[in-house]
Amino acid sequence: MGPFMSRFNNLLCMLLGISFTVWFTMLLVFIIVPAIFGLSFGIRRLYMKTLLKVFEWATLRMERGARENNHLLYKPYTNGIIAKEPTSLEEELTEIRRNGSNRELDGSGSPTTGSAPNSSEFEMSDTFYFCRRGIESIVDDEVTKRFTAEELESWNLLTRSNYNFQHISTRLTVLWGLGVIIRYGFLLPLRLTLAVTGVSLLVVFTTVIGLLPNGRMKNVLSEKVHLMCYRICVRALTAIITYHHSENKPKNGGICVANHTSPIDVIILASDGYYAMVGQIHGGLLGVIQRSMVKACPHIWFERSEVKDRHLVAKRLSDHVKDKTKLPILIFPEGTCINNTSVMMFKKGSFEIDATVYPVAIKYDPRFGEAFWNSSKFGMVNYLLRMMSSWAIVCSVWYLPPMTRKEGEDAVQFANRVKAAIARQGGLVDLLWDGGLKRDKVKDTFKEEQQKLYSKILVGTGQEDHSRSRGENDELGRDQSHSSHEHGIKHLQMSSKAANF
Numbered sequence: 001m002g003p004f005m006s007r008f009n010n011l012l013c014m015l016l017g018i019s020f021t022v023w024f025t026m027l028l029v030f031i032i033v034p035a036i037f038g039l040s041f042g043i044r045r046l047y048m049k050t051l052l053k054v055f056e057w058a059t060l061r062m063e064r065g066a067r068e069n070n071h072l073l074y075k076p077y078t079n080g081i082i083a084k085e086p087t088s089l090e091e092e093l094t095e096i097r098r099n100g101s102n103r104e105l106d107g108s109g110s111p112t113t114g115s116a117p118n119s120s121e122f123e124m125s126d127t128f129y130f131c132r133r134g135i136e137s138i139v140d141d142e143v144t145k146r147f148t149a150e151e152l153e154s155w156n157l158l159t160r161s162n163y164n165f166q167h168i169s170t171r172l173t174v175l176w177g178l179g180v181i182i183r184y185g186f187l188l189p190l191r192l193t194l195a196v197t198g199v200s201l202l203v204v205f206t207t208v209i210g211l212l213p214n215g216r217m218k219n220v221l222s223e224k225v226h227l228m229c230y231r232i233c234v235r236a237l238t239a240i241i242t243y244h245h246s247e248n249k250p251k252n253g254g255i256c257v258a259n260h261t262s263p264i265d266v267i268i269l270a271s272d273g274y275y276a277m278v279g280q281i282h283g284g285l286l287g288v289i290q291r292s293m294v295k296a297c298p299h300i301w302f303e304r305s306e307v308k309d310r311h312l313v314a315k316r317l318s319d320h321v322k323d324k325t326k327l328p329i330l331i332f333p334e335g336t337c338i339n340n341t342s343v344m345m346f347k348k349g350s351f352e353i354d355a356t357v358y359p360v361a362i363k364y365d366p367r368f369g370e371a372f373w374n375s376s377k378f379g380m381v382n383y384l385l386r387m388m389s390s391w392a393i394v395c396s397v398w399y400l401p402p403m404t405r406k407e408g409e410d411a412v413q414f415a416n417r418v419k420a421a422i423a424r425q426g427g428l429v430d431l432l433w434d435g436g437l438k439r440d441k442v443k444d445t446f447k448e449e450q451q452k453l454y455s456k457i458l459v460g461t462g463q464e465d466h467s468r469s470r471g472e473n474d475e476l477g478r479d480q481s482h483s484s485h486e487h488g489i490k491h492l493q494m495s496s497k498a499a500n501f
Contacts, residue, residue, distance in 0.1 A: 023193075027190075027193065027194070027197070030043070031194060031232065031235050032197070032232060035228055035231035035232045035234075035235060036224075036228045036231075038227070038231065044235075044238060044240050044392070045240060047238070047392065048240050048368065048392060048394060051156075051368060051391055051392070052367075054157070054175070055156050055157065055367060058157055058172060058175060061169060061171070061172050062172060092129055093126055093129055093457065096125050096126070096128055096129055097123055097125055097126075126454075130450075146338050146339055146341060146342050146344065146431070148339060148374065156367050156368065156369075156391060157175065157176050157179045157391075158179075158369075158390065158391070179391075183389050183390070183391070184389060187238070187388070187389070188385075188388055188389050191236045191237065191238070191388040192236075192388065194232055194233070194235055194236035195233060195236040195388070197232060198229045198230070198232035198233040198236060199229070199233070199285075199289065201225075201228070201229050201232070202225070202226070202229035202230075202289065202292070202293070203288060203289060203292045204292075205225040205229070205296075206222070206225060206226075206292045206293050206295055206296040206297070207292045207295060207296075209221050209222050209225060209295070209296040210292070210295025210296045211295075218296070221296075222296040222297050223274045225296070226270065226274060226293075226296075226297065227270075227271065227274065230267050230270040230271040231271045233267050233271075234267055234268070234271045236388070237264065237267075237387060237388065237392075237393045238391070238392040238393065239264075239267075239268065239392070239393040239394075239395070240368075240392055240393070240394045240395075241268060241271070241272070241394075241395055241396075241397060242395075242396045242397070243272055243397045243399070244396065244397065244398045244399065245398060245399045245400070246272075246399060247399075248358065248399035248400055248401050248402065249272075249273055249358070249399050250273060250275070250328035250330075250358035250360075250399075251328060251356075251358070251402075252324055252325060252326060252327060252328060253321050253322070253323065253324035253325075253326065253328070253355065253356070254321065254328045254329075254355055254356040254357065254358050254402065255317075255321060255328065255329045255331060255350055255353065255355050255356070255357050255358065256269070256273075256275060256328050256329065256330045256331065256357075256358045256360055257331050257332070257333050257346070257350060257357055257358070257359055257360070257418060257422075258330075258332060258359070258360040258361070258362055258422070259332070259334065259338065259340075259343045259361060259362055259422050259423075259426065259428065260332035260334045260335075260336065260337055260338060261337055261338060261339070261340040261362065261364060261371055261372050261373070262337060262364075262371045262372060262373045263337075263373060263380070263383075264371065264387070264393070265332065265362055266330065268362060268395060268397065269330060269360065269362075269397065270330070272397070273328075274297075274327055275327055275328055275329070275330035276297065276298055276299050276300060276320065276326065276327040276328065276329050276330065277293070277299045277300070277301075277330055278299070278300045278301075278302075278317070278329055278330065278331055279300075279301060279302070280301070280302050280303075281301045281302065281303055297327065298320070298326055298327070300316055300317065300320060300329070302316075310349060313349065314349060314352060314353060317329060317350065317353055318353050318354070318355075321353060321354075321355040328358065329350075331350045333346035333347045333349075333350055333351075333415065333419075334346060334347075334435045335347055335435055336375075336435040337372060337373045337374075337375065338372075338435060339372040339374075340362075340363065340364050340366070340371065340372055340428070341428065341429060342423070342428050342429035342430070342431050343419050343422055343423040343426075343428045343429070343430055343431065344431050344433050344434065344435040345415075345419075345431070345432060345433060345434045345435065346415040346416070346418065346419045347415070348411040348412050348415050349411075351405070351411040351412075351414045351415040351418070352411040354405075356402045356403070356404055357402065357403045357404070357414075357418055358399070358400070358402050358403075359400040359403060359418050359421050359422050359425075360397060360398065360399055360400065360422070361397070361398040361400065361422045361423075361425040361426035361428075362395060362396075362397055362426065363395060363396050363398075363426040363427060363428070364393070364394065364395040365394040365395060365396075367394070368390065368391045368392040368393065368394045369387065369390025369391055369392055369393050369394075370386075370390070371387070371393055371395070398425045398426065400421055400422065400425055403417070403418055403421070416432075
């Protein structure tokens with residue numbers, strides 16, 4: 001047994017050695033070297049086209065089986081199920097009062113046809129307006145559904161994308177099982193290897209480059225290293241990215257702003273450009289990466305105690321953009337991840353700085369993998385594992401023409417104009433709501449705004465603010481409590497508060 005086991009062990013070691021040699025040779029030739037030079041053999045795009053054909057067949061087979069068995073395939077998903085006309089608070093209250101007045105019967109049983117109700121007096125029917133708005137907000141919540149991944153119209157062989165998944169046919173089940181083996185047995189180990197390789201090279205090379213004296217050579221090497229490592233990380237997600245209008249790419253001394261869907265937005269953009277990052281200093285592995293990166297490139301990291309100091313943050317950003325030799329700053333003004341169906345309110349801080357803004361729109365294709373990070377449901381590690389076990393990450397990036405603040409335009413107006421341009425280019429819904437509603441309650445100022453509008457009608461100033469309240473009511477009065485059911489109930493509570501004015 002001794003000589004036999006010895007020969008067997010030698011054979012096993014030789015096979016393992018050959019396997020690792022072939023594995024790392026393939027990584028070096030087909031992934032790492034192309035990443036260094038920014039090349040692509042077209043393998044990922046061929047892979048994407050093949051997946052589309054497989055998904056199409058699987059979806060058709062699944063729909064046919066569902067029809068035969070009378071099964072529900074897709075989770076109902078609504079987008080604006082309540083028809084709402086752009087009317088003002090005063091107009092709606094007047095209409096409610098008029099309808100109530102016309103329904104009153106006189107002694108003979110015929111309806112009265114008196115004049116329109118006096119808008120300067122409180123009537124109990126006014127409470128119906130606030131009740132209706134509250135119920136609409138509960139039924140058709142325009143904010144909460146922006147923080148959940150929407151159901152796909154087709155199946156991509158991932159049970160996570162179809163909550164009503166069930167057995168349809170043996171062939172479809174075998175295909176799904178084969179997909180599980182490919183994703184977890186081949187793609188996941190490959191992607192983990194690439195991710196570790198990219199992050200390790202980034203830490204090591206930036207640390208070494210940080211030892212060099214400041215100058216042109218250091219800047220060139222730092223740019224090449226950052227691009228190479230980010231491209232390796234992009235390949236770790238099998239990301240297939242299409243960049244449009246590269247002539248509008250951000251330039252030194254400017255600020256690049258983009259809509260925010262996922263932490264990988266940084267990798268998506270940084271694999272095609274060289275940016276100065278802005279963020280809070282962290283501990284652990286992320287802290288190690290941050291400390292090594294800042295040695296080779298002037299990134300802007302803040303201590304936890306400094307993040308809330310708006311003046312300090314604005315000063316450091318302003319000092320950075322004044323130096324036209326420094327890299328453009330990459331900022332995500334929404335401050336939280338949105339599910340890539342809309343763009344929410346941009347924080348005004350980065351738009352108060354006197355600098356050229358370069359808008360960028362990012363749109364992901366959810367058919368291959370859901371890029372949205374629902375941070376309230378998944379931790380970072382869990383999210384990254386879900387990403388790496390998906391089929392691929394496919395997205396389009398549009399570089400929009402640079403924008404500057406117009407004369408007489410404040411920071412909020414400038415931010416809204418940039419946000420509207422990003423939403424229009426990416427085919428996203430432009431919302432006024434703050435992404436902070438993902439975790440916070442609706443601000444009292446929203447409720448107070450509605451109370452002020454109603455009080456002006458009661459004291460007789462409604463006519464003066466008729467035209468102004470039309471737009472305000474359409475955006476504030478109609479949807480202010482949309483962030484959750486609790487927010488909708490706030491509208492219901494306003495009906496009782498209205499009588500106290």
